[in-house]
Amino acid sequence: MYLLSVNDQQILLECGLFQGRREETIERNRSFSFDPSKLSAVVLSHAHIDHCGNLPNLVRQGFSGNIYSTFATRDLAAIMLADSAHIQQYDAKFVSRKRAKKGLDPVLPLYSIKDAERAVSQFVAVNYQRPMPIAPGVTLSFADAGHILGSAQVILDVVEGGRRFRYLFSGDIGRGDHEILRDPEPVSDVDFLQIESTYGNRQHADKTFAKDELQSVIQETLGKNGKVIIPAFSVGRTQMIVYTLHQLSLEGALPKVPIFVDSPLSVNATEVFRLHPECFNQDIYDFLHEKANPFGMENLTYIRHL
Template sequence: MKITFHGAVQTVTGSQHLLEVNGKKILLDCGLFQGKRKESFERNRSEFCQGKEIDCLVLSHAHIDHSGRIPCFVKNGFAGEIFCTAATRDLCEVMLMDSAFIQEKDVEFVNRRRKKKGQRLFEPLYTRADVTKAMKQFVGIGYERRHRLFPGVYVTFVDAGHMLGSAHVILDIDDQETGRNRRLVFSGDIGRPGIPIIRDPVPIGDGADILIMESTYGNRLHPPYLESEEELERIVNETVTRGGSLLIPAFAVGRTQQLVYALHKLHNAGRIPDLPIFVDSPLATRVTDIFRLHLEDFDAEIREFLLTDEDKNPFGFGRLQYTKTVEESKALNSLKIPAIIISASGMLEGGRILHHLRNRIGNSRNTILLTGWQAPNTLGRYIVEKKPSVGIYGEEYQVKANVEIFTGFSGHADRDGLLEFVRVMEKKPEHTFIVHGEEDASSSLRQALQTELALDNVVIPEPLQSFNV
């Protein structure tokens, strides 16, 4: 059995791991590299994106850093099936279509300038037509339903508690080369217990022989979720008292729905002022519709909320508006009263949030609230690093708005949660590969696994490094 790490090693984006066993090639995730635009543009084209030799793809969840290169893969010859949960399949349909649309528009904008200069024109990584073709290859499988991929290779999805449809991937393998029965567990992204909306992550109590494990927050702890709701309450009230507006760049899947639900509860309890709240993201609006279709993935808290809330909708209430048109989005820039605007993208690398940021970042009455991890060289990271000025659409803007940062809404397990994921395994892995984390986070987790759980053979792979296991 051979594993080659093509992405999300010593970084967080571009999740992609190739497993070769029993004469078959199985790809775990097929994610987009995100970060500095020029670098991402080149990496997503030059890195492993050829699919002709791959037999099947197993997808842990729908986030773009795990799924975003699937249409490119299909475009370049991948004809196999894409196995995932049903909710992941539904989310990918809207998320990949949105990704294709953005790429088409970005390339169209860049090519207008390149054409004037007589330069070679670019092509998008993939188009909406490529997404349509790729969706025909998706196969949805329920949680804990063992499914045969190939003779001697079986997949089972276990609820990872990270986002709607997210899964730990279990591969049970009768290794023909060694004659051994092996279990490989790919964590995907490990969720947090006690987070509203989706269920808690399901432990893999019987353990694994080989573990590929994420490490996003391997060197830090999150505050309790309820403290984060209290922090959100404080930030809203302080911003309104100053007469400002609150801008929240948020990932369209998971984070936006968490924020809406938290604001819904705070509003109902009278803990924040009665002010307009906008979700200005077409993708988030479509994703929220998909959330409503998958009540089977909701936790007990949301089920109880649905029975007692007069709106009967955790993602909708009187003061909340989902903008539908460009005109409605533009109108928010002329608001003269305090408001809350939730908009994509979560790392401030594109989307409508940039227009709102441009109009409000220079006013000290306003607040920018960052609730998720920010990749290096993104606009979101520059704001986290407290740069005095940042570039937006080619112009420099002074950062005078208040900046608030917290990770309590994160859908990723923190250091203790990651250790607990392994601690409960009855059979500890013989081989552990640490992926999906920056260098400090991955190194910290590796040390903790070795010293606190006495794991042997814990490795942080190099990009494109292969291992025979």
């Protein structure tokens, strides 16, 4: 998270959960180095937990202002924060049981489901490229970041002390040529640039033959009467795989075997994807209008509850 001071106002960019060892995680996530009640606004680039996951705690500790995001980010954050709150409460119960055996006091969850709901109620959704004043002398705009559904680069046009300048926070930037999302938008006339090292120094594999490789693995496994199990992140990866399987099925490259998406969070995330075709690239948008729902097939079953 990043705290900006502009015109005697405090604006927070992102409010994510630090993820690591339990003791260090609890310590770093529970406390803030500033007073949440003094914040004028929060701006969120996207709904991954390392960017939005500590918002309920921020609200719990006194923040009552607006949380600005795109519409898709708001909807994804709603399910992500609810899921995170459930995990926080479960984890606290687990740790408390272990502490009880040692005669130690129980621990409290970082935040509750009600805290998550309160945080979501403070969201103000803004379309891409629609300027929105968020504080005296500060106007917010979002540009597509192409990272996950609803992800955005944060543009702040500022008037302060008689001067004007544009501040750009990149958020996490996508690689481009995404199966579902549009490419990141270029942003011009930037005076101050803050860039997230989304993938660090990682060298990505060439995606050119990924679809063919997936087809080959599935065909080989089915040929041996086997089952294919694909672990995938709930937001983004699951939808990419389902869309690819749908394409392969329509091309006749795969038989109509049963396909299951067995994850409540993945199911909920896919519903959010269906609500936001405005984030789709032209290829999947055409697929949606000319062929079928990219995330639905006759042989596909979504499992919402255990």
